[in-house]
Amino acid sequence: MFAQSLLEALSFPYHEPRRGFWGEKTSTLNFCEEDYVMSYYCAEVCNTLTNALFVWLGCKGIRGCIKYSHPPIFVVAFVGYIVVGLGSTFFHASLKYPMQLVDELAMIYTTCFMCFATFSYARSTRFSLCLGIGLLSLAWFITARYYHTKDPQFHQDAYAVLTATVVLSNLWIMERILRPALKKREESRRAARAPRMPTTNEMVKQMWVMVATGLSTFLGGYLIWNLDNMYCGTIREWRHQLGLPWAVVLEGHAWWHLMTGIGAYFYIIWRIWIHRCLDGDEDKFRLDWPSIMRMPDVVAIDDARDKKKQ
Numbered sequence: 001m002f003a004q005s006l007l008e009a010l011s012f013p014y015h016e017p018r019r020g021f022w023g024e025k026t027s028t029l030n031f032c033e034e035d036y037v038m039s040y041y042c043a044e045v046c047n048t049l050t051n052a053l054f055v056w057l058g059c060k061g062i063r064g065c066i067k068y069s070h071p072p073i074f075v076v077a078f079v080g081y082i083v084v085g086l087g088s089t090f091f092h093a094s095l096k097y098p099m100q101l102v103d104e105l106a107m108i109y110t111t112c113f114m115c116f117a118t119f120s121y122a123r124s125t126r127f128s129l130c131l132g133i134g135l136l137s138l139a140w141f142i143t144a145r146y147y148h149t150k151d152p153q154f155h156q157d158a159y160a161v162l163t164a165t166v167v168l169s170n171l172w173i174m175e176r177i178l179r180p181a182l183k184k185r186e187e188s189r190r191a192a193r194a195p196r197m198p199t200t201n202e203m204v205k206q207m208w209v210m211v212a213t214g215l216s217t218f219l220g221g222y223l224i225w226n227l228d229n230m231y232c233g234t235i236r237e238w239r240h241q242l243g244l245p246w247a248v249v250l251e252g253h254a255w256w257h258l259m260t261g262i263g264a265y266f267y268i269i270w271r272i273w274i275h276r277c278l279d280g281d282e283d284k285f286r287l288d289w290p291s292i293m294r295m296p297d298v299v300a301i302d303d304a305r306d307k308k309k310q
Contacts, residue, residue, distance in 0.1 A: 025095035046254040047092035054085020080110030214266025221259025228252020
């Protein structure tokens with residue numbers, strides 16, 4: 001009773017739904033967060049603010065790519081990742097259709113960048129050029145079709161297929177190409193009595209844990225968003241009963257932003273680490289991921305040692 005009384009004393013009600021600063025919505029999608037009930041200037045405050053995670057992790061990723069000279073395609077991927085966050089920010093703040101397109105189509109283009117990073121590795125310039133043209137054509141087709149039909153299910157299906165292609169392909173590469181290569185180099189180092197490094201099994205196990213963490217976070221966010229859609233009426237009642245600010249924890253689409261942002265960051269870093277290991281640079285770089293509560297990075301070994309000393 002005391003806790004309930006304290007929560008009620010420290011809470012305040014939502015504003016009634018109203019016409020906001022950006023006027024009538026033109027987007028084809030709307031979410032369970034009620035419009036303009038927290039701010040006159042922002043349609044969906046929680047769905048807007050949670051996109052800050054994309055900007056922070058995107059900048060973190062770009063900084064790491066530049067510092068450690070990771071392949072430029074990953075800088076491009078992180079730029080696309082940031083554009084997703086910025087597009088989503090303006091979309092949820094205004095509920096305008098052009099901003100919806102920036103948000104959703106940036107997801108497609110960024111995943112195409114990851115397709116290019118995956119399938120162009122160690123291939124000829126001609127193959128990479130053809131792959132790039134093919135992926136660009138695919139992205140333009142999805143753009144044109146989505147713009148014409150305005151069917152959100154088509155966008156979601158296209159994004160799901162592209163993402164599954166990237167993830168499953170990298171799982172195959174990790175087990176069928178990378179593991180044997182790491183094992184062979186491990187045996188060579190053992191024969192040469194080189195300084196001990198993490199074993200192949202240790203490295204691949206860490207990758208699997210990273211994949212499982214990122215994928216479960218991503219899919220968990222998708223589940224929460226779907227529950228938010230299915231039981232929107234009930235959840236809105238609960239929010240009004242709780243009052244602000246406590247009710248923000250029940251904003252399911254905001255949790256989707258946070259959890260998919262983390263999951264997408266994990267799989268970009270995972271691909272960077274696969275790339276470095278395929279290059280034979282596991283003796284120069286490390287996957288720096290000391291805790292499941294920390295964001296992973298691929299760093300130079302000297303930097304990893306300095307972090308441990310600190």
